Amino acid sequence: KQEVTQIPAALSVPEGENLVLNCSFTDSAIYNLQWFRQDPGKGLTSLLLIQSSQREQTSGRLNASLDKSSGRSTLYIAASQPGDSATYLCAVKRGGFKTIFGAGTRLFVKA
Amino acid sequence: GAGVSQTPSNKVTEKGKYVELRCDPISGHTALYWYRQSLGQGPEFLIYFQGTGAADDSGLPNDRFFAVRPEGSVSTLKIQRTERGDSAVYLCASSLMAGGGDTQYFGPGTRLTVL
Numbered sequence: 001k002q003e004v005t006q007i008p009a010a011l012s013v014p015e016g017e018n019l020v021l022n023c024s025f026t027d028s029a030i031y032n033l034q035w036f037r038q039d040p041g042k043g044l045t046s047l048l049l050i051q052s053s054q055r056e057q058t059s060g061r062l063n064a065s066l067d068k069s070s071g072r073s074t075l076y077i078a079a080s081q082p083g084d085s086a087t088y089l090c091a092v093k094r095g096g097f098k099t100i101f102g103a104g105t106r107l108f109v110k111a
Numbered sequence: 112g113a114g115v116s117q118t119p120s121n122k123v124t125e126k127g128k129y130v131e132l133r134c135d136p137i138s139g140h141t142a143l144y145w146y147r148q149s150l151g152q153g154p155e156f157l158i159y160f161q162g163t164g165a166a167d168d169s170g171l172p173n174d175r176f177f178a179v180r181p182e183g184s185v186s187t188l189k190i191q192r193t194e195r196g197d198s199a200v201y202l203c204a205s206s207l208m209a210g211g212g213d214t215q216y217f218g219p220g221t222r223l224t225v226l
Contacts (some may be wrong), residue, residue, distance in 0.1 A: 004153070032212060043115075043202060043217035044154070051212070089153050097167040099144070099215070101153030 002027045004092055006102035013080055014110050021075040021105045023090035028068045035064050035075050036089045038104070044089065047075070080109045113137070115218035117203050123224045124193055132188040132221045136205030143186050144215060145178055146202040154202055160186060193225045 003026045013019055023033070032051045036044040048057045048064040050073070056065040063076040073090055087104040116135040124130050136143050142161055146154035156170040160180045168178075175193075180186040190197055200222050204215040 034214065036217075043219045044204075044215075046214045046216065049214050091153070093212075097142075097144075097159035097161075098156045098169060099146075099154075100156065101146075103151065103153050 002030075002092060002094060002100045004090060004100050004102040006088075006090060006105050008105060009103070010106040010108075012108040012110065015080060015082060017080050017109075018076070018078050019080055019107075021077070021088050021090075021107070023073040023075070023102055025071045025073075025092045025100075027094065028071050029094060030068060031093045033064075033066055033073050033093075034091045034099075035062075035073075036091065038087045038089060040086075047088075077107075080107075082109050082111045085109050115203055115205055115216055117201075117218040117221050119221060120219065121222045121224075123226065125226050126193060126195060128193050128225075130190050130193055130223065132190075132201050132223070134186045134188070134203030134205075134218060136184065136186070136203070137207075137216055138184075140205035140207050140216075141183075142206040142208065142215075143180060144204040144206075145186070145188050146204065148200045148202055148220070157188070190223075193223075195225050198223055198225045 005024045007022045034049045035047040038044045050066045061078040066073045089104045091101045093099045118133045145157040148154045159167040163183045175191045178188045200220040202220045204217045206213045206215045
């Protein structure tokens with residue numbers, strides 16, 4: 001059974017700091033991995049999608065890496081801003097259609 | 112263009128009642144997902160539609176839950192004999208391609224409260 005764990009559960013950093021969020025999964029036979037952002041009381045916004053054949057994806061200040069063999073992904077946020085404050089979720093999909101989410105990392109960036 | 116929309120945004124019902132939650136996916140999206148999210152947790156997969164058919168309903172918790180997508184667009188999640196434990200935010204997502212390999216776009220969710 002696929003399990004997804006995100007560490008840390010919560011993180012508070014000063015504005016301008018670079019930071020790394022971690023995601024680990026127990027079954028390396030994944031189809032893809034996706035990072036989402038969720039603002040309080042809102043739905044999820046897709047940030048980056050990494051297919052199983054890829055090692056990383058970049059979008060602006062965000063960079064996500066994938067190491068299937070070790071069952072890990074990291075989301076790197078450069079030069080954090082108060083507007084980055086949200087919950088960040090990673091989700092993995094196996095060959096079927098079921099997507100398994102982690103519980104998320106709550107990020108607070110202090111101005 | 113318009114994103115995924117869900118109605119109602121909030122639903123309060125009494126234990127034992129029947130509820131329907133609606134999802135309008137992005138136009139042209141073949142794949143549609145339903146999830147349930149409890150406070151402090153990530154979304155929990157319920158069901159996946161590829162066109163009109165439910166390709167994977169392994170996440171539905173029991174036979175009180177049922178979902179349809181009769182014309183391959185709008186979907187309705189139906190919950191019979193609601194229980195207090197059904198209280199959660201129900202999220203819908205759609206993606207362009209069948210097969211589930213591309214980005215999922217989420218709606219804002221329906222917050223269901225069972226009293």
